[in-house]
Amino acid sequence: MNKYGKFLCLGLMLSTVSGIAIGAETIVDSSKTTKMEISVYNNNMAYVKDTRQTSLKSGKNELAFEGVSSQILPETAMLLGNGIKVSEQNYNYNLMTPSNILAASVGKTVKTALYNEATGKTEYNEAKILEAGGGSPVLKFDYGIETAFPGRIIYSEVPDGLRTKPTLVIDIESQEQAKNKNLELSYLTTGLSWKADYIAEINSSNQLNLTGLITLTNESGTDYEDASVQLIAGSVNRVQNNVIRPLMAMRTMKAAGANMAVAESADAAMPTSEAFSDYYLYTLPIKTTLRDNQTKQVSLMSKSNVKFDKIYRLNSPLYINLNQTESRFTKANPTVVYKIENTKSGGLGEALPKGIIRFFEQDSRNSLQFIGESNLPSLAEGEKTELKVGQAFDIYAEGKVSSSTKIAQDTVEAKVEITITNAKNESIRLEYDQNFGWVDWKIVDEKTPSSRKDASTALWNLEIPAQSKYVLEYTVRLSKKG
Secondary structure (H helix, E strand, O other): OOOOOOOOOOOOOEOOOOOOOOOOOEEEEEEHHEEEEEEEEEEEEEEEEEEEEEEOOOOOEEEEEOOOOOOEEEOEEEEEOOEEEEEEEEOOOOOOOOOHHHHHHOOOOEEEEEEEEOOOOOEEEEEEEEEEEEEEEEEEEOOOEEEOOOOOEOOOOOOOOEEEEEEEEEEEEOOEEEEEEEEEEEEEEEEEEEEEEEEEEEEOOEEEEEEEEEEEEEOOOEEEEEEEEEEEOOOOOOOOOOOOOOHHHHHHHHHOOOOOOOOOOOOOOEEEEEOOEEEEEEOOOOEEEOOOEEEOOOEEEEEEEEEEEEEEEEEEOOOOOOOOOOOOEEEOOOEEEEEEEEEOOOOOOOOOOOEEEEEEEEOOOOOOEEEEEEEEEEEEEEOEEEEEEEEEEOOEEEEEEEEEEEOOOOOOEEEEEEEEEEOOOOOEEEEEEEEEOEEEEEEEOOOOEEEEEEEOEEEEEEOOOOOEEEEEEEEEEEEEOO
C-alpha cells in the first residue's frame, strides 16, 4: 500500500433515477476545500486536484463531493488519502432544473395556478402529471386532460434524487475513525482553457517591445477558489469518442447566454516557465480564483527592444509554361513580413506558447495605430519564425512574359520583365520568387543574380531605393521533365 492507501478508478455509473437516498451521505462541499491545484491545457481540458477536509467513521463511508465540474470526465476521477479504499463512485448530474423537477414528478398530483383576466384573480386547481412532454406537460384535471396548459405548476416538495450542484458520490472503506481528514479528489474536465495573446509595439526600424498575456476561460460549471494554476503548452493527444455527456449541451447553451466575461488583471509578477516532459509548463506566480463563466487575463512576459527583420515578399502571379501562352499581371502588392529569432541576443530567449500577435506602430502624431496581426506558432528557444502582418500599400509590381520562343521539342525560352515600384520614402528589401511548376527549368540570362529556393522556385533578393522603380529581367529555359 502506498502512502495514500489503495484507490480504485472505476468506470463510473451515471445515476439518473429518482429516489436516491441522500440522507446517509456525508456532504463534502467546496467550503471544505483546503487546497486547489489546476493544470490547464490549451485544448479545452484541465486536470483538477481538489483537496477537501471531512470526518470519517471506521468502515463504510458514503461521501458526496458537491460542486465538481459539470464537464468532469467521471471515468478519470480518483480519490487519494491515507488508510482508505474506494469501492464505488457515482457521478450524479440530475440537477434541480425546471425540466428535471417536472420529469421527476410524473405520476404525482400537483397544484396549478391560472390567472383569469376576466376576474383579475388567480384560480388554483389540482392535476396529475401524466407526461413531462419535454417541458410541455400532459396534465389530468378532474374535468379532463390538458396538453397545453397556459398556467403555472406548483410543487409541494422537491423530488428525491435531484441536486443543486453536480456531485460525485464515492463509497469508501476507512481503516479508522478520523476527524478533519484531508482527501484529494483529482479528475480531468473540459470547459477550462487558456490561450496566449501578444502585443508588439514597433519602436524603431528593427526593434519592438513585446508583451504577452494569458487569457484563462472557465466554462466548466463551477468556481475554483484560491487555486494554484499551471498552464501546459503543447499538443496533448486525446482519444475521441462518441459519448455525449449529459451536461455538455446544457453548459454550451448556458455559456452562449452568459454575460461578456470579465477580464481581471493579476499581480505584476510574471509566471515561471520550465520544460516538462514533451511540453512546456508555466506556473502563475500567485494563487487566483477562477469563477464560472469568467475570462481572466494575467501577464505572461514583457520584453523590450526585441530585434526583428522586416522584409517584403511577393510570390509572382505569372504563369510561365511550355505552351508559349501570353502571361502578365497588372498590379500585385507584396506581403509585409517580420522575421524574429527567439534568442537572448535578439531580446527573447524563452519558450513562447502559440497565440495571436498584434502589431502597433506610432504615427506622425505619436499615436499608436494597429498595423496587422499574425499567428505566432509555438516557438522554442533558438527557433526562428516569420510573421505576415498585411500587404504594402505603396509598393507594387507589374510583370509580363515579353517573349516566348520554342528552341527544341518540348523546350521553351521565355523572357520575363518585372517592374517594381517603391513609392515609400525609404529603401526596402523585397523577396521576389517565381514558381515554374512541374517542369525542368534553368535561368540562362539575368542581370540580377537569383537563387534556387526549392525544386520549382527561383528567388531574387532585391534592394530597392526610396521613390524609385526597379526592373527585374531574366530569361528562363523550360523543358518537359524526363
